[in-house]
Amino acid sequence: MPDTAAPVLLNTALGHVAAIPPYPPGRPIAAVAREFGLDPANIIKLASNENPMGCSPKAMEAIRASATETHYYPDFDCFELRHALAEENGVSFAEVLPGAGSSDLILQVARGWLDKGRHAIVPQYSFAAYESCAKAQGSSTVTVPAKGWDYDLDALVSAVTDETGALFIATPNNPIGNVVAPDALEAFLKAVPEHVLVVLDEAYREFLPVEQRPDLKRLMATRQNLLVMRTFSKIHGLAGLRVGYGIANPSIITTLKTLQMPFSVSAVGQAAALASINDPAFTQAYHDLNASERQRICAAFEDKGFDYVPSQANFILFHVGDGPATAQALMKRGVITRPVANYGLKTWLRVSIGLPEQNDVFLKHLFDLLPQGSRAA
Ligand SMILES: Cc1ncc(COP(=O)(O)O)c(C=O)c1O
Structure with a gap:
């Protein structure tokens, strides 16, 4: 039916809420199957930086076991998970919040710290x-231009005012894949005035080699007004269960917990x-697997003349000329990638790194569609 008839x-x-553009998620396999008349079994989703191996068999066992208890509300305190996270990260129970x-947690930061x-x-x-x-809270945002593909850390510090x-x-950053080296990160955290809550999002931390991961204890010693965020959606392969966590000083954690909806972390998610x-x-x-496949895909991009941004995460940003059109053409062939026009990157696409056979299919279709490669201007 045409829109005019609606x-x-x-x-x-x-008004400020109605003006927020909707979040453009990676297209689900079932939606693409319906739209293009494809068999879902033949569709490869490389759009949302998910774990192509699934989740740990131990997590799957826990999911099955906890599924028998779904008539109970979950533990609002996430007692066991919180303890395990505290132990794993060398912090106290009071410093962790799933x-x-x-x-x-991003939403609770906006509710508690922005207006x-x-x-x-x-x-x-x-x-x-x-x-x-931030916008949902009626807050404005100050966007600080990047320096090439990297953060301009000095400009981020300079943008701070009394109203920040x-x-x-x-770090690593989505959708680029760039990282801030631990020393630079520490200096940056020191330089940001203390009245600002710095939210350090480490959703892709575990894709870094161990020696390149920032040291949590050092960061927390550097700055009190800091929230470190992590997730089980990426390396742990539990995106569908919605579990992440924050680490901060106990006062910040208490505020975040007060703002959370009770029972927001499901029992199955906690167990998994x-x-x-x-x-x-x-x-x-x-x-x-991710590290070796990332290297292989980048080598294939180089070989075929595609510009790409070196990544430390489980995705790669690469140049195609017309991002939305290429994503659409790949989707018709059963490969879902992520257009990034909403980031002002219309000529680029982001692809998540899949299993070797999935990456082969992606590369084959990409090279069929764009045999000449694609260079950024
Ligand atoms: C940088 C970054 N932070 C946070 C998230 C959200 O992860 P979660 O599934 O834990 O909400 C994502 C998801 O893609 C992300 O890329």
Whole structure:
């Protein structure tokens, strides 16, 4: 039916909320199958930086076992998971808070730290939820231009004013894949005035080699007004269960917990996350596979003349000329990638690193579609 025939329905949402652009998620396999008449079994999703190996067998066992208890509300305190996370990270129980994905914590930061009188500082290329959560609070955002593909850390510090409520920064960063080296990160955290809550998003931390991961204890000693966010959606392969966590001083954690909806972290999610922490061999196997496949895909890009941005995460940003059109053409062939036009990167696409056979299919279709490669201007 044409849009003109649609009735105009009343929506009395606040003006600043109605103006927020909807989040453009990676297309689900079932939706692409319906749209293009494809067999879901033949569709490869490389759009949302998920774990192509699935989740740990131990987590799957925990999911099955906890599924018999779904008539009970989950433990609001996430007691066991919180203890395990505290132990794993060498912090106290009071310094850790699980959330329904790290997105839940981003939202609580916006609710607790931002409003009309304050703004959030976000880097030019950074996870879209920072801005949308800030805007939902009526807060403005100050976007600090990148320096090439890297953060301009000095400019981020210089953007701080008395009205800055929070500053968001991710390393490795989505959708670029760049990282801030631990020394530079520490200097940056020292330089940001203490009245600003710095949200350090480490959703892709585990894809870094161990020696390149920032030292949590050092960071926390450097700065009190700091929230480190992690997730079980990426290396742990539990995106569908929505579990993330924050680490901060107990006062910040108490505020975040007060703001959270009760029982937002499901019992099945808590059980699966706990089991996954106890299966480091699984996450290590994915880390290793991701590193070698990333290298292989980058070599193929180089060979065929595609510009790409070196990545330290489980995805790669690469140049195609027309991102949305190429994503659409790949989707028709059963490969879902992620257009990044919403980040102002219309000529680029982001591809998540899949299993070797999935990556082969992706590369074959890409090279069929763009045999000449694609160079950025
Ligand atoms: C940088 C970054 N932070 C946070 C998230 C959200 O993760 P979660 O599934 O834990 O909400 C994502 C998801 O893609 C991300 O890329």
